[in-house]
Structures are given as structure tokens and as C-alpha cells.
Amino acid sequence: MQTPRDAHLTMNNLFSQERGTFFQRIVDVMKKVPSKDHLLLVLIMALSAFLRLYQFPSLPAVLHPDEVSAAYNSYTLLLHGTDQWGNPFPIYLPGSGSGQSALLSYLNIPFIKLFGLTALGERFSSVLLSLLTIGIFYAFVKRWYGTRTALIAVFFLGTNPWHIMLSRWSLASNLLPGFLLLGIAFLSYCYTSKYSQRLIPFSLILLALAFYTYRLSMVIIPIFLVLYFRLVGLETLWRNKLGVLFSLVLFFLVAAPFFLFMLDNYVLYSTPWIVQHLPFTVPLLPSNGLAAITPLQTTLASNAQFLISGFNDGIIWNMASGYAAFGLLSFPLVAIGIYYSIKTQQVHANLFLIWLLATLPLLFLMPLTIVRANALFLPFIALGAIGISGLYHSIGKKKRDDEQETPASDDQDDAEEFPTYSSTIPAHVAVILVVLAALTIYNSFFCFYYFDNYNTDLKEASNDGFSTALMRAKLAAYPNEPIYVSDQLDNNYDYTVFFLKSNPTDFQQHSRSVISGGVHKVLHYRNYYFSHDDPIYNSASSFLAILKDNEAIRCDYGLFIYTDVELHWTVERCFDANGD
Numbered sequence: 001m002q003t004p005r006d007a008h009l010t011m012n013n014l015f016s017q018e019r020g021t022f023f024q025r026i027v028d029v030m031k032k033v034p035s036k037d038h039l040l041l042v043l044i045m046a047l048s049a050f051l052r053l054y055q056f057p058s059l060p061a062v063l064h065p066d067e068v069s070a071a072y073n074s075y076t077l078l079l080h081g082t083d084q085w086g087n088p089f090p091i092y093l094p095g096s097g098s099g100q101s102a103l104l105s106y107l108n109i110p111f112i113k114l115f116g117l118t119a120l121g122e123r124f125s126s127v128l129l130s131l132l133t134i135g136i137f138y139a140f141v142k143r144w145y146g147t148r149t150a151l152i153a154v155f156f157l158g159t160n161p162w163h164i165m166l167s168r169w170s171l172a173s174n175l176l177p178g179f180l181l182l183g184i185a186f187l188s189y190c191y192t193s194k195y196s197q198r199l200i201p202f203s204l205i206l207l208a209l210a211f212y213t214y215r216l217s218m219v220i221i222p223i224f225l226v227l228y229f230r231l232v233g234l235e236t237l238w239r240n241k242l243g244v245l246f247s248l249v250l251f252f253l254v255a256a257p258f259f260l261f262m263l264d265n266y267v268l269y270s271t272p273w274i275v276q277h278l279p280f281t282v283p284l285l286p287s288n289g290l291a292a293i294t295p296l297q298t299t300l301a302s303n304a305q306f307l308i309s310g311f312n313d314g315i316i317w318n319m320a321s322g323y324a325a326f327g328l329l330s331f332p333l334v335a336i337g338i339y340y341s342i343k344t345q346q347v348h349a350n351l352f353l354i355w356l357l358a359t360l361p362l363l364f365l366m367p368l369t370i371v372r373a374n375a376l377f378l379p380f381i382a383l384g385a386i387g388i389s390g391l392y393h394s395i396g397k398k399k400r401d402d403e404q405e406t407p408a409s410d411d412q413d414d415a416e417e418f419p420t421y422s423s424t425i426p427a428h429v430a431v432i433l434v435v436l437a438a439l440t441i442y443n444s445f446f447c448f449y450y451f452d453n454y455n456t457d458l459k460e461a462s463n464d465g466f467s468t469a470l471m472r473a474k475l476a477a478y479p480n481e482p483i484y485v486s487d488q489l490d491n492n493y494d495y496t497v498f499f500l501k502s503n504p505t506d507f508q509q510h511s512r513s514v515i516s517g518g519v520h521k522v523l524h525y526r527n528y529y530f531s532h533d534d535p536i537y538n539s540a541s542s543f544l545a546i547l548k549d550n551e552a553i554r555c556d557y558g559l560f561i562y563t564d565v566e567l568h569w570t571v572e573r574c575f576d577a578n579g580d
Contacts, residue, residue, distance in 0.1 A: 037147045041138065044151065048134050048158030051447065052127050052167045057119040060169050061455040062462040064317055065491040067170050068498045069095055071122035074108040076504035084497075085520075086508045087281040091212075091257040096491060097286040097519040099265075101172035103212040108170070117501050123170045130167030133178040133378075134158055140185040141382060144349040145389065153385035155436070159443040162311075162325040162370065162377060164450070165318065173371050175213035177378050180220070183207030184355060188348045191232065200243035201250065208254035216362060218262060220375050224358035231347045231354070257282065287518025302367035307331075311370055318370035320454055323446045325370055326377070328439050329384045337383030340390030352379040352386070388435055395427050463489055465567030466546075467499045472562040473544045473571045474500070477527070482537035484529050486548040492530050493522035542575045 063071075073083045073093055083090045083102075093100040107125045115121035137157055142150035157163055166174050183206035190196060190203035207225070211217050229237060237244050252259075260282050264271050275282050306313065310324040319325045341353045359376040362368060458464075466489060473483050485492045497507050502525070511525040522530055529537045532553065537543045544561065545553045547570045555574035562571040 037151065040151050041154070044155050044158050045131075045134065048154075049131060051159065051164050052130055055451060056127060056168060057123045059451065059455055060317075060458055060462075062458060062464040063119055063122070063498075064169060064171065064462075065494060066095075066100065066172065067119075067122050068494045069093075069100060069491060070105050070170065070172055071108065071112065071117060072494060072498050073100075073102070073105040074112045074122070075117050075501075077105060078109050078112055080504055082504065083281075083283075084504060084507065085283075086504075087283050089280040091261045091280055091282050092285075094283050094285055094520065096494075097515070099215070099285045101175070101213055101215075103209070104170060104172040104175055107175075117498065123168070126170040126174070127167050129175065129178045130163065133163075133181055136181055136185050137378065137382070140181070140188070141385065143188075144344070144346070144351075145386060148392070149385055149389035152388055152432070152436075153382050156329065156381050156385050156439070157378075159327075159440070159447075160329075160381060161320060161323050161327055161443065161446045161450075162318075164447075165320065166374070169317065171317075171371065173214040173216075174374060176210065176217060177374050179206065179210035179213050180217075180355065180375060181378055183210050183221075184224070184351055187228070188351055191236070192348055197240065197243060200240050201246035203243075204247045204251035205254055208251045211255050211258040214375075215262075216372065216375065219361055219365070220358045223361065224354060227354045227357060228347070228351070231350070285518075286515045286520060296364060299364060299367055303363050306368050306373075311373065313369040315369060315371075316458060320446060320450050321457055323442075323449065326380065327442045327446065328435075329381065333387045334380055334383045335387070336390060337385070337387030340386050341383060343390075352382040355379040356383065388432060392429075392432050395431060396429075459567065463495065463548075465564050465569045466495055469546050469562060469564065469569040469571050470496065470499050473546050476561045476571065476573070477544050478542070480527055482527050482529055482540050482543040484532065484534070484537055484543060484545040484553065486546055486551055487530060487532050488548040488551055493525060493528075496528055496530075497525065542573060545572050545574055546570075547572060 069084075070093075076082055076084050077089070082088050083093050083105075085094060087094070090102055093102045093105065104125070107129075108122060111124040112121040115124065134154060134157055138150050138154040141153045145153075166177075183204075186206045187203045190199035193199055204225075207221055210221060257278075257280060260275060264275065264282055265285050269284075271282060271284055311326060312319065312324070338353055338356075341350050344350065356376055356379040359373075359379075362373065362375070366372065470485070477483055485496055489495060493511075496502075507525060511522055513520055513522040515521070523534060524530065524536065529543075532551075538554070545555070547553060549568045553572070553574060555572070557575045559573045559575070560570065561573055563569070
């Protein structure tokens with residue numbers, strides 16, 4: 001007969017077994033869920049967001065001239081549906097003369113409405129697009145190369161000096177990488193999804209929109225599509241012929257206004273009458289935006305130096321002093337990525353390589369800067385990650401093959417029966433750890449410099465402090481007293497109307513401008529004058545002058561109104577300038 005004590009022990013054993021089985025089932029389920037990958041992705045995305053939102057939008061502390069121009073055009077479009085020159089819904093912005101992509105200004109309209117004509121309103125769309133780019137980048141790489149490669153790629157991009165800096169200020173042409181990624185990822189999904197027959201007709205819409213980000217897309221997108229459709233094959237295209245045909249029709253419809261702009265400005269040099277009656281404006285630019293194209297020998301020499309230097313263009317807005325745009329990513333690593341990409345023998349797994357090939361003609365057209373070359377950087381980063389992941393897989397596979405070829409010894413049999421843990425890190429793991437550690441250390445040094453010192457360096461090459469000087473001059477001016485705004489300030493009229501938040505209609509009605517040397521020159525707006533030799537303000541009995549650095553102005557007798565020694569701005573009232 002079983003005693004109560006025996007019954008208790010039996011029940012306890014049964015509960016222990018069931019409890020062990022229950023927890024084992026939980027462990028088995030958890031192993032099937034890639035929670036570690038999800039956690040790593042969340043951490044990387046959180047880090048990426050922090051690196052883009054910390055001190056935003058006050059880093060960079062000043063607005064670039066192109067930011068000011070784009071923001072004011074957003075403001076004019078918001079209020080009156082025209083650009084600053086009065087063109088209704090322009091396809092491209094004339095800007096100061098050579099043209100400026102309009103898409104950024106349209107994207108900024110809701111944020112200018114929400115946050116006002118401020119740095120936050122101007123830069124908010126760029127930081128949102130950069131974070132969206134990181135998320136799409138991860139999903140795209142994961143679809144064709146797996147989670148490990150995608151995590152490496154998104155870490156490379158999220159901590160990359162070039163992309164961090166690009167995300168934090170707003171330049172129209174910097175939209176191109178993100179829109180190319182959106183367009184190519186969507187194209188890939190449309191052709192490989194189980195809903196492909198429904199999606200293929202819309203597969204090219206996002207790529208068509210990418211034309212409106214930067215003129216150089218006119219070179220990249222057609223080459224990419226030719227290579228893509230060539231590799232997809234006639235059989236696939238014929239099987240979906242109606243969808244492909246409809247996608248091309250939609251592509252040309254969406255891109256048609258941009259093609260009209262290119263036709264008018266670079267072929268016809270005029271606007272046909274029928275174009276003038278469209279509900280949007282196709283403006284003629286005062287200057288040829290393709291003037292940057294240079295002789296082949298000069299271009300190749302310049303671009304060879306650009307590539308050898310690690311994409312160093314010396315422009316402080318594009319790269320921080322002393323830090324390479326791509327950190328420790330190198331051409332050999334990208335070459336390894338190209339090798340592993342080709343090994344997949346799948347069209348859609350080679351899209352980054354096709355994308356990279358489509359950008360190569362830029363090397364022969366004009367001397368490159370980081371902005372002009374920005375279309376090749378995302379495939380560069382992706383192929384670097386593919387190279388690292390490929391090395392990891394190859395070294396690990398070789399190690400496993402060697403272990404299988406080695407005959408088992410008695411010691412090994414004992415080791416299997418009584419497993420031990422080795423402190424030696426496998427070679428394939430060590431490769432990734434070393435690369436990620438080196439990249440992390442380098443990018444960490446960049447981040448410490450960027451958040452602590454970049455604004456200080458930028459002030460030496462920027463127009464910081466102008467808004468304060470302008471407001472001091474405005475408050476000090478007598479009614480209708482002329483105010484000269486230093487022409488050492490690039491786009492001085494744009495900065496003036498931006499900080500004054502001038503009504504666009506008022507600017508168009510009360511400003512006088514000329515086109516000289518292919519450049520829009522605003523001579524004056526109301527009582528603000530933008531050229532140091534303008535005879536009108538020089539003939540006044542008194543005027544105010546907003547002066548930059550050590551700029552001198554002809555003045556018989558001057559009275560200092562305001563001085564900023566650190567930022568080198570001076571507001572001075574001049575009397576009797578002609579000695580009258």
C-alpha cells in the first residue's frame with residue numbers, strides 16, 4: 001500500500017515532469033521566434049533615430065542657402081500656389097538661375113504649415129524620409145539576403161557619417177537616394193509578389209517620381225530600367241505584357257512634366273505655346289544646369305582623386321572634417337559584396353549591383369561631389385554588408401566541411417558524450433566582430449566630434465548670426481530708410497525674405513531683379529538693397545548697412561548700431577555718403 005508520503009512524492013514527481021515539459025515547450029516556441037533579431041533591429045533603429053533627432057533641428061545650427069530658397073518657395077506655394085517668382089505650380093524651381101528640384105518644396109508644405117517658416121519646418125521631411133529609408137533598406141536586403149545581412153546593412157547605414165549628415169539638413173538633391181530605394185524596392189516587390197499581376201501596372205510610379213528629385217536621375221533611371229528588364233527576361237515580360245505596357249504608360253505620364261522641362265531647357269531652349277496653357281509651369285532657366293559637364297580628361301582626373309580620397313569633396317556641409325563619408329567601408333569590401341551578389345544568380349538579389357552600374361556613367365560626365373554622387377552610396381553600403389555576410393557564411397561553411405572530413409577520434413567521442421565549451425571564437429564570427437567593432441569605434445568618434453564640434457566649425461564657413469543682425473537693422477531703421485544687406489552673403493535676398501517672412505505677393509510686387517550671367521539678381525526689395533554699388537541707397541542722406549566680416553562701405557560718417565565680434569556681423573548707420 002502506498003503511504004501518504006509516497007503519494008506526495010509521486011505527485012510531486014508528476015508535477016515536476018509536467019512543469020519541465022511545459023517550460024521546454026515554451027523554450028521550443030521561443031527558439032522558433034527570432035526575438036533576438038527583432039531586438040537587434042529595434043536597437044539599431046532606436047540608435048539611428050537618436051543620431052538623427054538629437055539636437056534636431058539646431059544641428060546644423062545655420063541654414064544653407066539652398067535650404068532657405070526651398071523653404072521660402074514652400075511658403076509661397078502654401079500661400080498662393082506659386083514659386084517666389086510667381087510661376088504657378090512649377091515643375092522645377094528657377095532658384096537663383098541654374099534651377100532647383102521642386103519636389104522638396106512640395107513635400108515641405110504641410111510642415112511649413114504646421115511649424116511655420118522655420119528650420120524645423122524645412123528639415124522635418126528630410127529626417128522622416130531618412131528614417132523611412134533605413135526601414136525600407138532593412139526590409140529590402142532581408143528579402144533577398146536574409147536577416148543577418150539585413151541587420152549588418154541597416155547598422156552600416158544607421159551609423160554612417162554620410163547618411164547621418166544628409167538626414168539632418170534639407171537639400172533637394174539629397175532626396176534622390178531615398179526615392180531610388182523606394183522605387184527599386186517597390187519594383188522588385190511588384191514583380192515577385194504573389195499579387196504581381198495586380199501590382200506590375202503600378203510598379204514604375206515611384207521611380208518616375210524620382211526624376212523630380214535631381215536632374216542626374218535622367219542618366220541613372222533609364223540605364224537601370226534597361227538593365228533590369230534585360231535581366232528579367234522576355235519570357236517574364238511577355239507573360240505580363242499588359243501589366244508591363246500599362247506600367248510604362250503610367251511611368252511616362254508621371255514623368256512627362258519633367259521630360260517637358262528637360263526638352264524645353266536643353267533641346268528647344270523655349271517653351272511651346274501648348275505648354276504655356278498647362279495647369280502647371282515649365283519654367284525656362286536663366287542658366288544651363290548642365291554646365292557642370294566638363295571635358296573627359298578633366299572629369300576622370302578629378303573623379304579619380306575623389307574616389308582615392310574616400311569621397312572627400314572638402315565641402316563641410318557634406319562631410320565632417322577629418323572623417324570619411326563612409327567610415328571604414330572600403331572598395332575591397334564592396335568588391336567582395338559584388339562577388340557574392342553575382343553568385344546568387346537571381347535578378348532581384350542583384351538589384352544593388354544593377355543600381356551601382358547605372359550610376360557609373362556619372363564618373364565620365366562631371367567632377368563629382370558627395371551630393372552629385374549620392375545615388376551610388378546606398379548600393380555601396382548594401383554591397384559592403386553583403387560582402388561581410390558572405391565572408392561569414394563562406395568561412396563558417398569551410399570550417400564545418402573541415403570538421404566533417406576529419407575522422408572522429410576517441411577523444412572526440414568522449415567530447416560528444418561529455419560536451420565542453422571552448423573559449424575560442426569561431427573564425428567566421430571573429431570576422432564580423434572585428435569589422436563591426438572597428439566600424440563602431442570609428443563612427444563613435446565621428447559622432448562625438450559631430451555633436452560637440454561640428455557647429456563650431458560650420459560657423460566659420462556659414463552665415464550664422466545674420467537673422468539677429470537683420471532684425472537689429474529693421475528695428476533701428478527710420479521709415480523708408482535704405483538698408484544695405486551685405487552681398488558677401490550668398491543669396492542675400494533669399495535670407496532676407498525668409499527671416500522677414502515676407503508675403504510672396506509683396507515680394508513680387510515690390511522687388512526689382514535682373515538676370516545677369518545666368519543668375520537671378522534681386523537689386524532691391526522695398527527698402528532692402530542687395531548690391532554694395534547700388535546708386536539708390538548710396539545717394540540717400542543716411543542708410544543702414546549690414547556688413548559681414550571686414551567688409552567696408554563708403555561712408556563719411558558712421559554710427560555703429562550693432563556688432564557681433566564672434567560671428568563677424570556689424571550694423572552701421574552711414575550719413576552723407578556722397579559728402580553732400
